Amino acid sequence: MAPPAQSHRSPSPSQPSGKGEVSDLKTQLRQLAGSRAPGTDDTKRELFKKVISYMTIGIDVSSVFSEMVMCSATSDIVLKKMCYLYVGNYAKHNPDLALLTINFLQRDCKDEDPMIRGLALRSSCSLGVANLVEYLVGPLGNGLKDGNSYVRMVAAVGVLKLYHLSASTCLDADFPPLLKQLMLKDKDAQVVANCLTSLQEIWSLEASTSEEAAREREMLLSKPVVYYFLNRMKEFSEWAQCIVLELVSKYVPVDSEEIFDIMNLLEDRLLHANGAVVLATIKVFLHMTLSMTDVHQQVYERIKAPLLTLVSSGSPEQSYAVLSHLHLLVMRAPYIFSSDYKHFYCQYNEPFYVKKLKLDMLTAVANESNTYEIVTELCEYVANVDIPMARESIRAVGKIALQQYDVNAIVDRLLQFLEMEKEHVTAETLVLVKDLLRKYPQWSHDCIAVVGNISSKNVQEPKAKAALIWMLGEYAQDMQDSPYILEGLVENWDEENSAEVRLHLLTAVMKCFLRRAPETQKALGDALAAGVADFNQDVHDRALLYYRLLKYDVSVAERIVNPPKQAVSVFADTQSSEMKDRIFDEFNSLSVVYQKPSYMFTDKEHRGPFAFSEELGTLSIGTEPSDGAVAAQRVEANDKDLLLGTSEKEESHGYGNNGSAYSAPSYDASTTAGASQGHFDLVSIDQPSTLHPPSGFAIDDLLGLGMPAAPSSAPPALLLNAKAAIDPSAFQQKWRQLPVSLSQETSIDPQGVAGMTNPQALPQHMQGHSINCIASGGQAPNFKFFFFAQKAEGSFAYLVECVINSSSCKVQLKIKTDDQATSQAFSELFQSALSKFGSA
């Protein structure tokens, strides 16, 4: 990490190239250094300004460091500030020169002006030079006892900075107890708040090693301390209030009376002008009342108006953050906003990200009473100029239809879309009509009549075309022209670029043949011939399969390709309800915006083994979590998650029609949590692959429509240790020692490749199969991962280097192991895990 590097941004011609100007500055500064002539400060100020502006542009001006320090003897506060800024930027990389600054900073720390004392102290603490920490202890100690609150406030944060530089110095100087004293006594609320943030961070970092720190951390959540903060709530600045409220949300009140007291005290915070305060208060309310069903409902009612105001009055960015939270709430209790649906009507000039969330809200709040209005509104967006918006709106209409409200009217609307003769509308609608028919086969008559009129020439998008072809095949007996349309499509086989469409075409022709053999025979022959000659492996394989099936026995083919179908009752939901509960626990955090619990993305992974390097090819091996603790923790979290994945099947999707059932499980969270914890432990994760959530595809997909040839689902004989952990350096060493025992090339599901945009997706997926990622790197289209797995019994380890090309979907595997006998079995297991990536 060089100081603001030029290499990233080549300076434009208009910018000074640096060198000459910097040395000019150097001489000018040197001349001024000793001068005490009047007006010197003004000249200095101009020069300092220049230096800092170069620094801001990204030119390295560290060479004038000593001159800057020499010029720093001044009483002008702006000059001082600029000097502090400069020093703060370069000291870290010039520790020797930084020593020069200590002198004048120490002097300034004793200045009479509290502002200068504060600024000097802040700058001293921000230097970030580890070998200067000894000079910090004195000024910090004085700062904490300073008569001026500004200095104390700076010192309180300074202690935290010192702690990060050198924890031992900070603890040896006994700063935490001092902070605690200040926190509980100081008159100035900002000092109190700063002490709180510093102590929270210090004690939670220390808690793992020191029992005392753990006790102190508990102390922060004790009744007297929390009440102390609550009572001073109104003195705090709005930002400090957020921090205090976050603390309060972790506090567990003894009885309901206490809960009511706290809520009464905090209720006026809901009227605060700062949205962050409002949201933090809401978090307190929601968490405290989890165990009190009735009150919890009342809380929903109470927080409704402030939330809706936040959505409609703030900037789009604020609306976005608030809407993400609303979406979470509405998933738990759809009824709360069902009468306020109009708040989620989209404005024409809102950014797309806000509109998208509003559409999600509209689909979530739709119920018997408002569906008509909502769908009417959505239909207006469909006619909108904004094409992405039109598409999203159609999808929203479709989602509402699949929620079973007033399907009748919706199907009519959808069919009207088809008559609008706009390509993107038609395309999007066709996909939806297909899904609708899978759920409500009784509508096939009406739909087919309209769909039959669409010329396949007007449909170009692969997904839409595939949907149309699916319908042509599925309803071949109801559509007069079906065989002939399909025949036309088969004739243009070579012009069809999408493998998905060709796959569907094969299946559709097959189905059509099974119903109307005489008319389709020619088309089928052509399709099979073209399919067998196809360069795409999947298309080729499927054509061959059909060909052999037909050759073997037509009735068997019929049973396989065209069995009687049951309507799909629920489509797979992307998120389990347990997952949503987990996110709810992290209300008012990034988890809500990303719609993922934080363990799936927070910094442990970033700092740890998943450090993704910017440049291609450079591979970073994580060094920090050398003990397996973090890894094990993560694995554990993931284990639960997988189990939840299966339980999702029984109880998910309830939210659509039964709101109260939805939030029920969490009310007595303490008991169920305990129980389910036990449940997790009972089911050990020795066979991870079987726990993978089964996909909710229709029966068609037995043949792997849209999926690569289905991997065998039988669990391989090899069992892996779910809690395997290895030190990255040990991995490196082992990798160097072992010979390659297996080198293979395979392919990855294109859907999986799409998921690679999130660098954590694949490691997380593989972890679900007890294969841990040690390091990863690369940039599209080439990604490189190192995985590690361990056999359940015995300590045999498997090391894998996996190079994925996301554009060609090719994967190269190199497996090294100290147990050669099972390397083949492991390779199979690895590939089967990999092939499931993205398809679930």
Place this chain on the structure above:
Amino acid sequence: MLQCIFLLSDSGEVLLEKQLTGHRVDRAICDWFWNQILTQGDSLKLVPVISSPTHYLFQVVREGITFLACTQIEMPPLMAIEFLCRVADVLSNYLDGLNEDLIKDNFVIVYELLDEMIDNGFPLTTEPNILREMIAPPNIVSKVLSVVTGNTSNVSNTLPGATASCVPWRKTDLKHATNEVYVDLVEEMDATINRDGNLVKCEIYGEVQVNSNLSGLPDLTLSFANPSVFNDVRFHPCVRLRPWELNQILSFVPPDGQFKLMSYRVKKLKSTPIYVKPQFTSDSGTCRISVLVGIRNDPGKSIDNITVEFRLPPCVTSSDLSPNYGSVNVLADKTCSWTIGRMPKDKAPSMSGTLVLETGMERLHVFPTFQVAFRIMGVALSGLKIDKLDLKNPLSRPHKGFRALTRGGEFQVRS
């Protein structure tokens, strides 16, 4: 908490970088971020909270300047966004506007401000009144002063008195030659009228803005004749909430100068002051358009600053629009803006014309949304009325003034 704040220009150049913690954030993150914007096409389209391979980024765009903040740990997203919005507000307030040049010219002030607004990633104070006392804004007055007195420092030598006082938004010893306080009701009407001409949604977002130039520590009470109209209210921290809960009275010690005392929403209004009726009839490749504007519900005061703006669908190749009142401008991006100005007494303004569609297109089937702006002085359309404003501890009788104003906010008519 936040680790770093960057200010980027509209071409992705780093205008300013403020590291907040010991973990230095490399500038390369800005390049990554800008690539994201380029792939999205427009900075306004990029989601405000995104995750890069190394950091979580928050971004807020104001006047072409992107405020970008980075963090690596979990934190309340709204807090980060609110903070960035405040930074943007404070800067534009200080620099009297916001653009690349202003920031480049005043980067020292921006650094100073950020220094006081956030420390170690935790926001400290964003209250403009307090900041103003610590760092003087670069206005003409201070420039003149510096010439006269020879003191060029733009920093006051004393710490803000308010930090020690119990009223953090106000200095203790303020003196004004004129004692005056003005209260403005500023309302914005948000309305959506659908294709059939029905009013789908109509509500008022209002603010009570106060400009106070009072000496000493004045204690004000403001009461409304009909506080029951409010659906939801939010207050400046100076408002005491107990009197509001009991009697719906606003009791407060005001900050000095202009500030927003409260904001409120009034839902479910039944009608709008004006109507806009667009009509399209397509016939073999051309489309007739006519737009009528008139008074639906007379507010009793004249309606002025009326403009109607809409964007022609991309399939329109040329247009010929003529109004019977006001003027029409068609911009290169097919935005048509029809400026009417004050509503005429004698006739209803109308605009008509023809649109020529792309060859091969028979009729128009995407229709624009019309955005309507207007202003009515002297009326708060929500019906809100101020009853009285009392001063508890007056040194002398202050001059009091009240005004009301309603503007069109998100007033949209679909066609």
